[in-house]
Amino acid sequence: MKVDLVIFQHIAAALYLAAGVGAILGLMLPAPRMMRGARWGLGLGAVAQAIAFGTLHRVESAPSLTDLPQAIAIMAWLSVIFTLCLLVRFRLPGFVPPLAFVAFLSGFGATFVGPESVPDAGAGGSIPHAHVLLASAGLAALGVAGLAGLFFLIEHRSLKRRRVSARKLPLPSIETLDDVNRIALVLGFLLLTLGVLTGSLWIHSRSGLFWSGSLHEVWNVIAWMIYLGLVVARFGGRQGARQASASAVAGFAFLLFSVIVVGMFS
Amino acid sequence: MKVLLLGMNHRTAPVEVRERFAVAETGPVLQKLIDRPEIGEAVLLSTCNRVELVVTTENLDSAKHVMLEFFARELADGELQSKESLSEWTFFKQGREAVEHVFRVASAIDSMVIGEPQILGQVKDAYREATEVDACGAVLSRLYQRAFATAKRVKNETGIAERPVSVARVAVNLAKQIFEDLESKSALLIGAGEMIEAALVALDDHGLGDRRIANRTRSNAEALAEKFSGTAHGLDELESLLPLTDVVLTCVGGDGPVLTRFQVETALVGRSGRPLFLIDMGVPRNVDPTVHELDSAYLYNLDDLQSVAATNEAERRREAERAERIIFEEREHFDGWLVALQAVPTIRDLRRRTESIRQAEIERYAGRLGLSPDQQEALEKLTKGIVNKIMHAPISRLRDETDREMGLARLEEARNLFGLDDEGDEREVLSRRQNPSDEGKIS
Numbered sequence: 001m002k003v004d005l006v007i008f009q010h011i012a013a014a015l016y017l018a019a020g021v022g023a024i025l026g027l028m029l030p031a032p033r034m035m036r037g038a039r040w041g042l043g044l045g046a047v048a049q050a051i052a053f054g055t056l057h058r059v060e061s062a063p064s065l066t067d068l069p070q071a072i073a074i075m076a077w078l079s080v081i082f083t084l085c086l087l088v089r090f091r092l093p094g095f096v097p098p099l100a101f102v103a104f105l106s107g108f109g110a111t112f113v114g115p116e117s118v119p120d121a122g123a124g125g126s127i128p129h130a131h132v133l134l135a136s137a138g139l140a141a142l143g144v145a146g147l148a149g150l151f152f153l154i155e156h157r158s159l160k161r162r163r164v165s166a167r168k169l170p171l172p173s174i175e176t177l178d179d180v181n182r183i184a185l186v187l188g189f190l191l192l193t194l195g196v197l198t199g200s201l202w203i204h205s206r207s208g209l210f211w212s213g214s215l216h217e218v219w220n221v222i223a224w225m226i227y228l229g230l231v232v233a234r235f236g237g238r239q240g241a242r243q244a245s246a247s248a249v250a251g252f253a254f255l256l257f258s259v260i261v262v263g264m265f266s
Numbered sequence: 267m268k269v270l271l272l273g274m275n276h277r278t279a280p281v282e283v284r285e286r287f288a289v290a291e292t293g294p295v296l297q298k299l300i301d302r303p304e305i306g307e308a309v310l311l312s313t314c315n316r317v318e319l320v321v322t323t324e325n326l327d328s329a330k331h332v333m334l335e336f337f338a339r340e341l342a343d344g345e346l347q348s349k350e351s352l353s354e355w356t357f358f359k360q361g362r363e364a365v366e367h368v369f370r371v372a373s374a375i376d377s378m379v380i381g382e383p384q385i386l387g388q389v390k391d392a393y394r395e396a397t398e399v400d401a402c403g404a405v406l407s408r409l410y411q412r413a414f415a416t417a418k419r420v421k422n423e424t425g426i427a428e429r430p431v432s433v434a435r436v437a438v439n440l441a442k443q444i445f446e447d448l449e450s451k452s453a454l455l456i457g458a459g460e461m462i463e464a465a466l467v468a469l470d471d472h473g474l475g476d477r478r479i480a481n482r483t484r485s486n487a488e489a490l491a492e493k494f495s496g497t498a499h500g501l502d503e504l505e506s507l508l509p510l511t512d513v514v515l516t517c518v519g520g521d522g523p524v525l526t527r528f529q530v531e532t533a534l535v536g537r538s539g540r541p542l543f544l545i546d547m548g549v550p551r552n553v554d555p556t557v558h559e560l561d562s563a564y565l566y567n568l569d570d571l572q573s574v575a576a577t578n579e580a581e582r583r584r585e586a587e588r589a590e591r592i593i594f595e596e597r598e599h600f601d602g603w604l605v606a607l608q609a610v611p612t613i614r615d616l617r618r619r620t621e622s623i624r625q626a627e628i629e630r631y632a633g634r635l636g637l638s639p640d641q642q643e644a645l646e647k648l649t650k651g652i653v654n655k656i657m658h659a660p661i662s663r664l665r666d667e668t669d670r671e672m673g674l675a676r677l678e679e680a681r682n683l684f685g686l687d688d689e690g691d692e693r694e695v696l697s698r699r700q701n702p703s704d705e706g707k708i709s
Contacts, residue, residue: 162574237538
């Protein structure tokens, strides 16, 4: 089983790497066929990683996904799935290379770190898994919102400076980027909220309290409140597309900090 | 066989001269040209920017004379005063220079607007018309097929045609950078002059959705609206129209701006942050320039668009340098093919020559030796074998040489060494075949 897990993780990483390289070449040449191949590579990588996660669940009955490298790998995997869903409706050529490389690095990195056991991890039944999956999915969607926001700012700046780059940026229109940002923000916030709630339930199943006051909880609740503010500002008509994009980038940077940096010390 | 080109283009002749040489249908005039013995094959390209005649010939000097005469008599209908003035406006290219020029023209490297897509279609038409009147043979057919392949490579392997260089195309590309789909967007055109009409034609080509035309004189707006299936409005309706609009195009007279920052700012509030693209073609400007500072408003004036077009043109020039490398490679391939083709008659002459010598020598000795039919057959085989073995290496080298200069030099050497162009030697061989008694005489 352990061997299966590593093999599928390696296959997924190789497919992501191929997809990233293919997408960069496809955008630079430009070669639409190569871009299509890169999307297929990304999709197949996601399938291989899904099999790897399935194997992991069978190996570690409870809860095998609570360690940081695995959580980041799940987040990257869910970002890929979320982006593949968006690709059905939107043309997002510039999204493939960064996502593929992040998925490659996180997936490949996870193969070196075995899933660690957490004390009292068995408590709460499937709640820990639900918490990790929901929170990771929320992070993934908010990551895509941040990426769309970053691309929006790049394109907006190019249009505002009235300076055209030597080669046209392989980015979708700012209208599309704003749409993606909006959709990803709403979905990400909903999933993050569910992640926070299931996290609270998990703590309750272990200690009888809904709030333990750990560093991880404090920072994640702050991040959740920031996103609540962003959603209210965005849909309350108080933010334009540029501010919303900048907020999405800053919000995701904060979220990553609270998950990765704080997670490492808590 | 040489490829020769006589051309006149936007660099060598003004439009009033070029238009005198332009022909709508090249087939009939080409037919007259290929009847001349100096010309082998011919293709004539006639566009608004160039008139170029490509021929194959064995005799360069005579062909040049015929081509100049063709330009003066057939194309200019004898209107030209003298051939001297014609040479001022035209240029000759021959051999590899001519081949490269054809490749450059088809790839739009030589065009007034580098990378423009029309020229390839025009070259294809010229080639088709030449083939229809049987003016195109093996050499020019191959040359033009390679030219089309070169143009395709240049388009695919360089960014020469990627960036627009006309103001209208630049505006459309910018709009596509802002909006994903122009068909679902609505345009507000302020003014009803020629520029707005031209913009409406361009918008028609790119399928922009609703068009609203606003003008001081409403009747002028109504006339345009009727022509382009839009709606007509007065300038007093701008504030109510702006929130419904995605692209604004203005070109209207007047001293002050037609659209103020306040008007646009108010409109943006009603658009929930959706972007607004404004193109100001008016002089003096019709839109307050500070509108560009608003987050969701992107304002470009004519100078901005022209500056983008100039940047793109400079980029195309850089890409043209990459295209030159492709053209060089393709020209080398064509040269290789042409040398191989030119080697064919030399190889054929060489074989004929050695065979005639072999047969002449057998005839001289066969009767005297009194050979039986079997021995005669053996002698035939033996001599054929010797000749073939001796000629194998030189013939292979002639056939395999792909470098044009080296190949042509080798062909020339072979013809000299074996006396292939020497009629006297040929006659001597024939006379020996007729008078075998001359055997052994040393002159």
